[in-house]
Amino acid sequence: MDEVVLSAGDTAWVLASSALVLLMTPGLAFFYGGMVRAKSALNMMMMSIITIGVVSILWVIYGFKIAFGYEADSPWYGSLSTSGLGDAVSELANNGGVYPIPLLAFAAFQLMFAIITPALISGAIADRAKFFSWAIFVALWVTVVYFPVAHWVFAFGNKVGDTVTGAGYLASLGVQDFAGGTAVHINAGAAGLALAIVLGKRIGWQKSPMRPHSLPLVLLGASLLWFGWFGFNAGSALGASGIAALAFVNTQVATAGAVIGWITTERLRDGHPTTLGAASGAVAGLVAITPACAFVAPWAAAVIGLVAGIGCALAVGLKYKLGYDDSLDVVGVHLVGGIIGSLAIGFFGTSKILGLDGLFYGGGTELLGKQSIGVALVMGYSFVVTLIIGFLIEQTIGFRVKSESELTGVDQAEHAESAYELAGVLKGGR
Amino acid sequence: MDEVVLSAGDTAWVLASSALVLLMTPGLAFFYGGMVRAKSALNMMMMSIITIGVVSILWVIYGFKIAFGYEADSPWYGSLSTSGLGDAVSELANNGGVYPIPLLAFAAFQLMFAIITPALISGAIADRAKFFSWAIFVALWVTVVYFPVAHWVFAFGNKVGDTVTGAGYLASLGVQDFAGGTAVHINAGAAGLALAIVLGKRIGWQKSPMRPHSLPLVLLGASLLWFGWFGFNAGSALGASGIAALAFVNTQVATAGAVIGWITTERLRDGHPTTLGAASGAVAGLVAITPACAFVAPWAAAVIGLVAGIGCALAVGLKYKLGYDDSLDVVGVHLVGGIIGSLAIGFFGTSKILGLDGLFYGGGTELLGKQSIGVALVMGYSFVVTLIIGFLIEQTIGFRVKSESELTGVDQAEHAESAYELAGVLKGGR
Amino acid sequence: MDEVVLSAGDTAWVLASSALVLLMTPGLAFFYGGMVRAKSALNMMMMSIITIGVVSILWVIYGFKIAFGYEADSPWYGSLSTSGLGDAVSELANNGGVYPIPLLAFAAFQLMFAIITPALISGAIADRAKFFSWAIFVALWVTVVYFPVAHWVFAFGNKVGDTVTGAGYLASLGVQDFAGGTAVHINAGAAGLALAIVLGKRIGWQKSPMRPHSLPLVLLGASLLWFGWFGFNAGSALGASGIAALAFVNTQVATAGAVIGWITTERLRDGHPTTLGAASGAVAGLVAITPACAFVAPWAAAVIGLVAGIGCALAVGLKYKLGYDDSLDVVGVHLVGGIIGSLAIGFFGTSKILGLDGLFYGGGTELLGKQSIGVALVMGYSFVVTLIIGFLIEQTIGFRVKSESELTGVDQAEHAESAYELAGVLKGGR
Amino acid sequence: MKLITAIIKPGKFDEVKSALRAAGVKGMTVSEVSGVGRQGGHVEVYRGAEYPIDLISKVKIEILAENRDVDSVINTIVKVASTGSIGDGKVWATPVDSVVRVRTGEKGEAAI
Amino acid sequence: MKLITAIIKPGKFDEVKSALRAAGVKGMTVSEVSGVGRQGGHVEVYRGAEYPIDLISKVKIEILAENRDVDSVINTIVKVASTGSIGDGKVWATPVDSVVRVRTGEKGEAAI
Amino acid sequence: MKLITAIIKPGKFDEVKSALRAAGVKGMTVSEVSGVGRQGGHVEVYRGAEYPIDLISKVKIEILAENRDVDSVINTIVKVASTGSIGDGKVWATPVDSVVRVRTGEKGEAAI
């Protein structure tokens, strides 16, 4: 075997992608922050920010090894040891083969995924969570949910000759997830549902109006997400290759399709295409194409986007029927979008690209079956374990703020701050 | 001839640039959105967002081929066929020579140009356009204006040995446009003028005050544009080369010069250097250096920027004299800036860099003459065809909202939303 | 010696990094702009924007040569000549060795550092500076402070065989500063202190409330800073290498640590973890890891971040004790954070990474001693010279606005604008 | 004709509006105000500096009512807006000399 | 001395202000308010959830006027602010006991 | 019972509030308003287009006071809010028929 030497070009792309994916979490903070009322905008954003803090530290201590270690040779988790990333300056990334990028670049890139996944969950419990309890939740959740699930899906193990050790369960099974439809979106979506149930409905839900306080902020967030998502999806090729370019094009096209799908649904159902709809559609499209982006042709990406845009626009209404207050639609967008995208591979996957044919290309239902296993396993595990963690926290330190604080606004109660002071005269008049 | 193999470094830069250029369109949305009144901010931004949606889909279906196909061997358009981008994972880009980047990366990069060009036009018709009509306009306009014009300017054809087939008219003529002074800015500027004429003046124009509702939003937009423009200009080198670095430096320097030029003009004429002036100056400088960025030395870039800053600051007053309501100065900034930059190549172009000498380097007026042809052809074509499309839409489905909707605010009428709900108490009090 | 050829991969990373670092200055504008009252938000942001304008132009004329020229063979300054960057399209970067990136890419990257450093200072004189005087200050300050200091720290000279000519004083001494702890942050922090003294306290300081007018804007600024800082730190490797990846990971981890450190300090001292604290902590962590990012292991980066978060959270209170109105805490965050980071190398530096051992790795106090020299020299020089420039400007054209303008708001007085017009009805009601 | 002015807690506004409508009040004019009173404020902290916020967000409702309706309107507001905790607000009535409806020029009772 | 209060449509404010100035009114105090009345609101939709917005943006003008000017001021406002469509607003006058100009301490007529 | 209304410069609000509290005033209701008067406005310029801004930011304070306190309250405001420059504002008093405290239903003097 030839010795693999570092490729500066691949490294440049993975580093740039890592920065792009980091930006997605503040992007999410603005997307979510704009959607809540002004009195809880800061708390909404702070949930994302503290997630960056907590997960980054845990990643360096043990997270990276639980997710990508292969020393324990287990399909369920990597190695239970400290990460030891400090000595890895000249090591190349190794995950089912040696990649010509520094191990630390791979670790940085994957860290950003571990950050945004729990941050996504926060949308389900807007306006009512204790900040400190949320931080504890994040620490527990990544440890027992995200890190292991990332191992199942993304860890392709250590390949020596033809022997692979320590690959994740779903990865070895052949479940396809290019950039995180199961590990990130279904995972976060199912967890969001669980937490929405644990914390319960906001006071006045479905009675008081809860309009987004700043749609420009929502749009800014969606834009940063879109921009960063090129790193998320095309960066998952772990190199600047044709596959990366395909993932890039598909990301763009699916998102475009979903914007059109969502606002067309709104136009027909509610009479007007809205800004919130366009922003939501973009995110739905990005979610849906995530697992599939390197396995399908651009025309199929457009179709997947369109379906996700329409599907999620309809799905966000579910909570009113079923009666859970998933405040910012983590279920309707991430769980539903993630499922659409993960299953779509089973239909649109084509061997012209990655050696896999889906149903529409005559590959039969085998791939679709595997995809369904991936969806079900991650969804079930995440939902149940999150429910347990959530209840544990609620029973011990409490997860929900006092109703008085909720009414005044959680920003004041939890952070002693107000988001805006535009008047400049009557300080704190609001 | 050596076989060309993929360069990961060049690919990394083109992918990063594509992401940067995508970000410019939301950047434009904020730049424009901040400049209008709060009651039409959402509509302003939605015109950019839907443009991303519509153009991305058309690009995959046929746009890329009309612009960059060479099979028809026509100077006026590429091939009239479906794009077939799905199979292109391992093909390299081919445009007057083979570039060591995936064809899909090239397609993604050029798509972003096709998106922002029509989005630029929307500034001319702020506060008064029907959203659906705008979407139809975008679809028609890119099809009959942008895709062909991009072929004229950017398509260098298929080169086999010394034979080139299917190069665009202006490209074969030797008209220089590195990153889109003619195809993007003059094109959008002339179209903006045409649409401003079709839609007519806003109610209360020059009577009621129409102040920007959020200058921080304007500045955010300008900042994202500036940031993304490095991808636009330096990415147009299609590789991470010395030319890319030159384009990068020139972009920075010209923009700096234009900021200074614009606010100095304001200081002298109006008494104060303004934030809106600084943001506008930045955009004017970016526009002007776009065609010239790889053909001139940095000192010349500074001069071009300075001239553009002053020139555009003066040009935005024209509309009041001539009586057309080009609301956000698409003509004053993009048409005028684009002309300044395109002609500047004829003066400052230097053979030290690309083998072309302008007037100031003793190269005579030949280059200047060619540049003038490029300017005139694109300006004339875009203006006339846009006028026709605009009138067609106005006569059929209508392009302008009812005057009642215009007074209440087009956000409510077209999108049933309000941009801000900061008070949190008197929902919809405004 | 083998001939060095251009590396597209390294170039791609340095160009991307340059764009990222440019974005930091608008990021700073928003970070600072959100922190002041609405009536001076524009002026705050304009100080950053004009800095981009002024420094970019000076850089091309002579700045790059003062900082990175080696022709004069002086430890104190580069060459006093025009930059002549225009001819440098095919030259590679040369700074203590030949780097496989275009000289222009290096020049662009370093320009962005020269821009943000003076922009940082503006936070010390919020709400009360004349805009024109600030622009003059920036021009003088970069010329006699930043350009020379950058030479001391960052210029490794021209290496031919074993002979090096024209290296900077601190660089030859072996003072370590990977990405600008001394040259950027201590430099700006000391200058901020000097200017705060020159301009004096704001009217009503410590009496009237001066709350941040928009924390979402502050958070946006901090996010863009964070994102851009990956270019700042990892880009300083001047290539897409393992060292770049280490700098990247350390940047992330230290920032995470500092967020946690700052808000925990707040929680314990003031009762609540705040959004402003999280944003400030992020910046403090970024500042502190800047000099050290390529010399320490990730665990040490987390510790440095934590210490910086706590240290700066405590240091921002100093101004109330000592009685200078460093309005946005340039001293408390940049000076203190820069010192923490620069000295930290003396403790945590490890030969496993760059051949240097700090105190904790058994390297003794030698490194720590050198670092102290670097800190003291830059701090002293910057403070004294800034004091002189500041007083000169105050005595001649005046640096502070009239007290009447300060009360009404410096935006109206200096720029004849208002940041927001959200009501849309009572134009200018405020 | 009287002008009834009520200062109430923002959270009670929707309820009061509905109750007034149910009680036959056809129109009212509403604004956001800040109140100073017995009700304490709260403290905000920015980078360690404390800002006592003693102005509290309130809603002001103004209602033109015929003399015979004044008491019932006031009673409705007091009943619905009261939470029993400090800061519930005040309601007062002031005399009005004349009223005109802008649209029609109608005066007095016909105008409201 | 009377206090004239007018609630009008925001779009009419500039015209009313000019007309009042032309009619000799030297000062006024203006604020943004929300009105409830016969005029219907509109509906906004966010992710499929409907929000009926029944508060309508209005401008409130307050003018201190001497008794002899009250009628002409009211008439001016009614004339200029009227569009003939529902929601044009109301104008009313209330008695004032005393007025002081802060700058000079002048009282009564001299103060306005 | 009277209602005292004061229009003052925003920069003077904090001082006036403190002075009133020191003088025994227990509560007040405050809002942001815009004033038109002798005081000139300023001009803003956007892309060369001039916008004359003739509305000036003011703060409005409303205080319910017993008859015997009216003069002292007005005097306090006038004294503290005056800067001697144009635009310092006005203070006026109007009659009040009745007042109720929402929390307790207390009426008249007991309500303020």
Ligand SMILES: Nc1ncnc2c1ncn2[C@@H]1O[C@H](COP(=O)(O)OP(=O)(O)O)[C@@H](O)[C@H]1O
């Ligand atoms: N004397 C007053 N004049 C005008 N408004 C008052 C006065 N006193 C109180 N208010 C208003 O009533 C609100 C509630 O008053 P407060 O004293 O806090 O509680 P309560 O009415 O329950 O005794 C205040 O926030 C203020 O807006």
Ligand SMILES: Nc1ncnc2c1ncn2[C@@H]1O[C@H](COP(=O)(O)OP(=O)(O)O)[C@@H](O)[C@H]1O
């Ligand atoms: N009884 C009232 N008291 C105070 N303000 C009122 C009253 N009725 C109406 N208004 C104000 O007048 C505005 C217009 O009233 P509306 O009934 O909609 O139309 P019109 O005055 O044309 O009959 C309302 O928005 C509200 O601000």
Ligand SMILES: Nc1ncnc2c1ncn2[C@@H]1O[C@H](COP(=O)(O)OP(=O)(O)O)[C@@H](O)[C@H]1O
């Ligand atoms: N006739 C009036 N009715 C109501 N408010 C007025 C009147 N005249 C002035 N004001 C208010 O008083 C403020 C100050 O008035 P102005 O004429 O500018 O100065 P001054 O009170 O010092 O003479 C104005 O901005 C306005 O809010």
